Amino acid sequence: MKKRISLVALSLVLASSCVSPKIYKELEAKYANLKQENRKLANENDDLLYSKNAAETQLKQLQASYKEAVAQRDKLQGDYDAAKANVDALKASYDALEKNSSAAITANSQKNRELLAELEAKEQALAAENLRLDKLKQELADRSNRVAELEQVIADKDAAMTALKDAISRALTDFEGKGLTVEQRNGKVYVSMENKLLFSSGSWAVGNEGRRAVQQLGTVLATNPDIAVLIEGHTDNVPYQPNGAITSNWDLSTKRATAIVAILRENAAINPENLTAAGRGEFAPIATNDTPEGKAKNRRIEVILTPKLDELSRLLNDN
CATH class of the missing domain: 1.10.287 (Helix Hairpins)
Structure with missing residues (x-):
């Protein structure tokens, strides 16, 4: 996580030399929010682990x-x-x-x-x-x-979370075999969508098929208000050729993540406070970048769904 924040900071510095002050301030605000959220989650995790060990x-x-x-x-x-x-x-x-x-x-x-x-x-x-x-x-x-x-x-x-995974799998059954997977790991649900379902090469505009998949995912999220939603953009390791609006894979992955957030925000039943967008660039691959197939798997959006632990925190803090 520290590495991710450092890279986001680096992207902000790089972006500051290539984008307008307005966009720079937006990126800087996003970085501050990410850093604050990271610190908060890390503190909550340490407190929960400490209280549980003390109780045992x-x-x-x-x-x-x-x-x-x-x-x-x-x-x-x-x-x-x-x-x-x-x-x-x-x-x-x-x-x-x-x-x-x-x-x-x-x-x-x-x-x-x-x-x-x-x-x-x-x-x-x-x-x-x-x-x-x-x-x-x-x-x-x-x-x-x-x-x-x-x-x-x-x-x-x-x-x-198991019920949520099953509901998402049912809602997205039309997209099986199209670069979409739904998994449950470590108490979280991971929805992974390859770029071939969502974006054209080098673009962050979501296509019609991808928009429909995200909207159907949003329908399930709207009925689960106690779930934190992290949208991560990922790329392969091929350097992005700057075209004025985008300067690097960091920029591209971030814009793709925020594009997914924008579609989810269209559903008024989803609390925007539950949504977080993050760009990971090429630095969190799930396959080798030495083959076209591996690169295709790495070009993806991951939606990570985490349950809120307010009740667990209350029990751990009770004397």
Whole structure:
């Protein structure tokens, strides 16, 4: 991502020498937005990972404390049972001695009182340990419930993204075999459209067939307002010949990405705040540039759909 921002910055510098001040300011604003969005996403990702690891560590500590408390409780229970058995034996001895000697009875009474006091202390310690054990059980249950909630939210997000992928695949079924693929990876949905479906060579004007595909994709996105949409333009490694309006593959890939955004913006039901356009030039290939087929695959638009994690963030931030 840092490399991408550096390259965008470089494109801004190069563009500043070839384009009007207005276009330069627009590119500069886009760069600032990209940089801010990158910083925000990186911070959110670090916070989420840190909170999840902290919760898992706390859960492991509680489980260890719980096991230790159970062991201590069992030991106290054993001591208690042994002391009680001793008291019962002394009581029996007391009854027998009472018949023979008042002196022996007095001695045994003292010992019996000592044992009864010891037994009472054991009972109090056992009661305190049971209270501590109950508290640990409750804390463990609370942590387990919180982890279960987090896992459920993640599972729901994955299920929602699977449903979104299926909906997009159904909506774009007419374009199968025309350079369009739909995949789900790492909790995101990737819609890849090769340039042969969208653009003429060296152009950023979307053709009729490509426009129809983007519009059908927009119909699905309009019903999923909680999805962030990143549109990335990609080229092969053949240097672009400047023609006045475009100076490099960076420029071309960016204009192609914004052309897709413009079509999606025609759908009033899509929140423009969910849309981000980015130009990657030739620096994120998915195939070799040594063959015509590989170059064709690299000339593409990728629409990356990411679920918003507001609910997950709330759970991680709850005490």
